[in-house]
Amino acid sequence: MKRTRTTVIDIARAAGVSKSTVSLVLQGSPLVNEATRAKVSAVIRELGYVYNRSAANLRQAKSGIVGIVVNDLTNSFFAELAVGMDMVVQSAGYVQFLANTGESVDRQREVIASMREHGIAGLILSPARGTQISDLKPLIDSGIPVVLVVRNLPGAKVSSLLSDNYAGTLQAVEHLVGLGHRRIAFMGGYADTAVFEERVRGYRDALMRAGLPSGDDFIFNSAPSRAGGVAVVEKMLLRAERPTAAVCFNDAVAFGVCDGLRAARMEPGVDFGVVGFDDVIEAKTAVPALTTVSVDPQGMGQRAAQLLLKQINSERAEPEAQLLSVRLVVRESSGIGKNVRNREEHA
Template sequence: MARFPETSSSSRERARQSVTLQDIAAHAGVSRSTVSLVLRDSPLVADATRTRVQASIKALGYVYNRGAAALRASRTFTLGVVVYDIANPFFGAMVAGIDSVLHRENYVSFLANSEDSPERQQRFLERMREQRVDGLLLCPAEGTDPALLTQLADWNMPCVQVLRHIGTPPFDYASTDFELGVRQAVDHLVTLGHRRIVFLGGDARHSATQARHRGYHEAMRAHSLDDVHRVIRGAVTRRAGFDAVQHLMQESPRPTAVICHNDLMALGVMLGLQRLGLVPGEDCAVVGTDDIEEAALSMPALTSVATHPYAIGEEAARLAMRRIANPDGAREQVVLTPRLQVRHSCAPIPTPEKTSYRRYPHATLDA
């Protein structure tokens, strides 16, 4: 059989693999047990000693086999995080909140994007099980079978549901009160004199969408506006908001205010109004949900229901840490209170003589 000479890269790899903890200990002038503590990020090691050992690890080219260590330990210090729309800035803020807590607990996360597909979600969950994650933060995909919670329990995988929930209580859950948030938006618009208030909501049937719709209907009923309530279901994207308001503004009488499922949709609505030569906030009030960073920076600044994604992420991660530490403890639900951030996209209902058609030739929406 022909033999091929060993390459320099493979030689270096073999050398790294041959380095032992005793070699590092001798190089750093410490005990083998101290090296082991440093590799496990133990707080028992002094900072100066930790720095010296880490320098020796780097100098010798040692690579810690965390997978093998995990097989010997009861925990892997990893947490699975499954969301359904990673492109939405809301989830960027939420994941940042999760990571802030995990970093303090010496945990890392495995992030996956289900794209609202239960099948795709299931593949990720199986991979995370193979990686022996200590727990899971799950934003259930639309159409997820509640039996999934039983499966996760059979896997001994602690699960905290985030934003959406499936199954029947009790379960661990972290979110915000979406129903209250929409009620706050309706109440504010009514105080400004608006009656023809349209809700642009999602067409999904999960718990978070249902809560938003419920909040809108209950608030309109409380203000005796059942006769003018209007819900348009569809996608909850910037493009969907842009397209929907084009049609709404052709109606007679047309709405004087629009509440949107999220801020991306509301920003699309404002662009759509500008395309028609209308001024958001003056010719039609616009309210979004989530209060992402872009809301305050838009023109005009968008009134939005702050749902606190960063704080939701923190609370969800803390819930997971408590559940991992105490698997048999009582289930917890943490539901944050939203807050309406009033900005310039809302104004009192316009009178006919004040309604104007100002042209915005540069107001466009990229496909």
């Protein structure tokens, strides 16, 4: 009777761990704790499994798969980003392997390990909060090209594609100042991300240029989501002195801010100016249509995929950093400045 070959799945089942964890152990990854490594190694010995590294490398070299890992696929920005990437990788003969981490670093490690097991040719990653450079080390050491998109990891020796977050909020605040607003808030976003820091820096510098206070009292943190936007409006309404307009961390927050304002019987674009960031497809058709900083998510996805393919097709590709320009798209939600002074006096 012919003996069935032991597989990684057999080891995972016997050790009570995921297939990705077994792969990490086989690759000698430092991401696995010692107790788990010992348990998996014991099962490997017991079942007599032999890791064919040459075959694994061969699978990877011939791979037609590109990995794409994003931190929040519930945000339509990332869905549009992924569509742009798919347009490019598909036309180049690759298949997109898409995963969402939901801002979990542990989940991110698992999906990246799984992608490596499937032999991806390269990876585009929008890192989850708390991602460290060490999390990318197994990829870098194995020679798999990596492109960071939306969020950067300073010091990581990989390519990156980012939008000009600083210039975007600078333009947004200057627009609101030009409409007569003097109390302008920044709403939404996690304070421990580089994107937040860059956008808030643009917000503060624009206020300073206009001779206005730094805005520290009007920075409202929340999840970068529609629900987060509703929550920050509730916080704002508790203030004795309220802003009359806001630059939002992204369009999702801006939509939530509009919802929160309506719940408080305030009309976006009339009683309160709202500016978003991203210019997702819904921004143009929202009521009121959303004034926002246009990043062109699909175009950004296309550029990221093109950069990755360039890395894949180059034998010795040097890390490349690209900063994409942005522009303010003025629509109805920021208002036209009418009666701004009167609103400020009664806010």
